[in-house]
Every structure is written in C-alpha cells, then in structure tokens.
Amino acid sequence: MRIGELSRRTGASVRLLRYYEEKGLIGSTRSAGGQRHFTEDAVPRVEFVRRLLAAGATSRAIAEMMPCFDTPLEENFDSAMERLARERLRITSDIEDLLRARKALDALMDTAREHRARLPRNQAGRPLDLPVHRT
Amino acid sequence: MRIGELSRRTGASVRLLRYYEEKGLIGSTRSAGGQRHFTEDAVPRVEFVRRLLAAGATSRAIAEMMPCFDTPLEENFDSAMERLARERLRITSDIEDLLRARKALDALMDTAREHRARLPRNQAGRPLDLPVHRT
DNA sequence: CTAAAACCTCACATCAATGTGAGAGGCAAG
C-alpha cells in the first residue's frame, strides 16, 4: 500500500510516517517513481511505534529495538533485547513518578478542602460539596 | 533566603528557579537592589512543582492550580480545584498509556524469545538463557 | 492524453523545559 492508505489505517499523518521511516522505525520499498510502498506488517508496526512514543520512548530507542522485531537473527538481537529491557525499566520508573505526582495532587486537594471547610461560608451560601473523585 | 541557597536546597538550577518564578509557579519578594528573596515555604513548593513537571504537567497547568496552594480564598479557588482534578485525570490516563506500552514490550520480548528458541544454536553455542525480568 | 489526486523533497515553524554566555550591578568581609 502507499503512504496515504497507511496513514488512513493507522491514524498517523503522512508527515509522521515519513518521519518514522527516516528514523528507521518502519521500512518501505520504493516504486520506480520513488514512492514508498508498505506491506501489511507496517500497520501493526506503526501502532507499536506510536504506543511507545506515546509512552515517552525516544525514536532512537525504538529504532534500537527494531532488530528484535524483524530480524530474529544473531546480529543486534542481544543489544535490541537489552534496549527493550532498558525501556521497560524507564517506563516502570515513569509510572512511579506519575503515582507520586498523583499522590501529591491528592494531598493538596485534601488540605485545600480542609482549609475551605474552615472558611466562612462563600457568598453564594451554597453547601461545600466539592467533588471527590478517585480513579 | 536568596536564589542560590534555594537552588542548593532544592536541586533546581538557579536558571530554573527564575523560570519558575517568571511562570508564576513560585513567588518572591525583591530586595532594594532587585535580588529575589524566598521564604522557607519555597522549598516544599519547588519540590511540588518539580514533581508535577516530572509527571508531565505543563507549567501553565501548575500555575493555574497555585491559587489552591496559597490562597484558600474564594477567587480562583474553584477553578484551581478544577484544574487540579483535570491534571489528576491526565496523569491517570498517562499511567494507562504506560501500562499498555509496557504490555506491548512484554509481548514483543516474549515472541522474540520464542523466535530465538526455534533458531539454530548461536555461534558461541551457549545456552539460550535470556534474562526475564518483571517488575 | 489530460486533469486530478497522491506523492516527493526541502526547509522552516512550534512548544516547553532547560542550558549558556555576556555584560552589569549588589552585597558582605577584609
């Protein structure tokens, strides 16, 4: 398929798909006229890439794990595997950062609610029922 | 305290502290000569800010929640509270992205290991004991 | 064969948190 269709099927802009190719995240063959051709595999691959990017992986990191994706041969395999593991650690640590930040937010919300509860009634005189959501 | 000490005590560079101030994330008074003076409160505050930034919050978002931090008065309080809640949602959704990405990595690692297991022995002839870490 | 639709490359723009350096002034101790 050509780049437009891949774009439609993955939701990634054409510009982005070219960028991914340039960075070695996806492969393509070229037609005589120089246009990119992609195989079906490109679709799940782009999805994988986008998922990782959304998770804060750098395109370089993703490129380094790709040998693991398409070449289960000796070369690069071990280092790709290691890159994969490193990224996994990074993600786990990012999750912990997020959990800590969320806890900090919760703490702030709690004390803020308490402060307000101690304050004189607000002008509208409506009850102090601030929403409390926990996910 | 002056900016250098705050920097030492929080680990944030002097340049960054000025940036935080410019963006309304921390407050300061100025000496006659124009130098910034901070109170003790600035220390935990900077830590809070950094935690949120590390969690991907935008400085604008943090600025918008600050009224909640120091002015438990009517003005801005509700909107700050709402900003807080929005940010909490964003964080939770980011965590989910990370979890999905981690799952994708795990899946890739698994299939890669299987591929390799089906392959002829590698040149070094060593056993195929690839590390399997789960956090 | 022609026109429209899709594609190509090149290159500059953006956003946000930071770094860095220049040039100048503030402040405390000898």
Add this chain to the structure above:
DNA sequence: CTTGCCTCTCACATTGATGTGAGGTTTTAG
C-alpha cells in the same frame, strides 16, 4: 573602598515530535 561571590536581565541555543507550505513529479481515473 575593594575584592570576590552572588545575582540581575537579555537573549540566543537545544532537543524531539510534529505541523505547514512551496514547488515539482508520479500515478490513476476518465
């Protein structure tokens, strides 16, 4: 008062994923 350290403002650089537009070629439908 002077030296040395700290601070000030201004302003430009960087990184990475993306957007955008110009100008030109390929492909495809009619």
